[in-house]
Ligand SMILES: Nc1ncnc2c1ncn2[C@@H]1O[C@H](COP(=O)(O)OP(=O)(O)OP(=O)(O)O)[C@@H](O)[C@H]1O
């Protein structure tokens with residue numbers, strides 16, 4: 153359990169409560185294309201409304217690099233949040249985020265009102281965690297609530313710096329839920345505990361592999377990163393993703409797994425293509441036998457079977473990173489097979505955010521998983537065993 157004070161430990165009646173959320177959602181032409189992060193923020197907001205607080209929401213969106221970028225305004229989020237909450241979320245349009253407009257909007261709030269500030273990254277200090285903006289944010293509120301799990305791996309003004317200038321800094325329900333699920337899965341798993349890692353690069357998952365290899369019973373490695381293992385074992389990988397500098401590392405991990413009695417499963421076959429496109433010619437070959445001019449873009453059918461069997465009897469499964477280029481339908485089969493296996497198992501299934509969460513939701517298995525993290529980088533750093541600054545900064549119980 154997370155040992156931080158939460159919204160259940162404070163009385164916000166009549167108080168101004170600044171709530172840091174992660175509303176960094178994908179926007180296409182001003183339309184939100186994935187609203188999971190908005191929906192996930194609702195329980196905390198509703199609790200604070202019903203307790204009679206004056207709720208001031210804030211978040212970053214994209215990377216405007218310290219200046220107002222109209223396409224990265226949070227205005228569309230206020231509109232959608234109003235619909236989801238069934239109550240107006242007033243947007244405090246303000247290029248300075250905490251300028252005259254925002255201050256006036258806050259001054260006019262009544263108990264139970266909700267407003268949303270402009271994109272915190274319109275301010276250059278935000279990502280440098282510089283005091284001026286932390287103080288500005290703190291000046292708006294009596295109490296600070298951090299519910300932005302997706303941003304917890306960053307130490308910025310709106311989630312870390314501000315805690316120096318408020319007396320009360322607690323976490324929200326989403327933060328609690330994320331840490332409880334991910335923390336329990338990794339540190340106190342019901343066994344067998346299986347971790348499935350995929351995605352593009354070994355280099356971005358090294359610390360995760362190193363942390364998890366000490367904890368899991370079975371480690372499954374698929375996706376683009378598996379070709380580095382295949383090459384390291386003497387195979388040919390054609391034009392597949394390869395990080396030649398990591399071949400020795402791959403061999404070290406195989407040895408470590410063996411010494412620890414951890415089952416490390418790698419693909420035995422792979423779907424290869426003669427071009428990086430959905431319409432490319434494709435065929436299935438054994439792993440390590442990819443001819444020149446071809447590249448591996450998905451796990452093969454034999455591998456699917458082995459990976460899915462490994463999940464069947466698991467009690468806890470953590471999955472981070474797709475098994476192939478799932479964005480191209482012709483190479484999504486392996487990722488879909490694993491998603492389905494997770495949907496069918498009785499195990500506790502935890503999906504580390506980012507692309508894996510997108511894949512599971514896109515394939516329609518979202519509601520079959522125990523927990524889908526709203527954090528991409530944050531869940532990865534958590535799985536690496538790192539302390540997240542956004543969590544550490546809240547008041548201890
Ligand atoms: N065999 C492959 N060849 C090339 N790219 C691949 C292959 N397998 C997976 N990928 C790509 O890897 C990408 C995801 O990798 P990444 O390491 O970012 O995963 P993730 O950890 O789920 O995402 P995030 O970092 O957002 O949390 C996808 O875009 C996918 O197309």
Ligand SMILES: O=C(O)[C@H](O)COP(=O)(O)O
Nearest residue numbers: 174176302303306528529
């Ligand atoms: O989407 C995310 O992973 C978080 O919102 C953090 O965003 P960032 O990578 O731009 O800091």
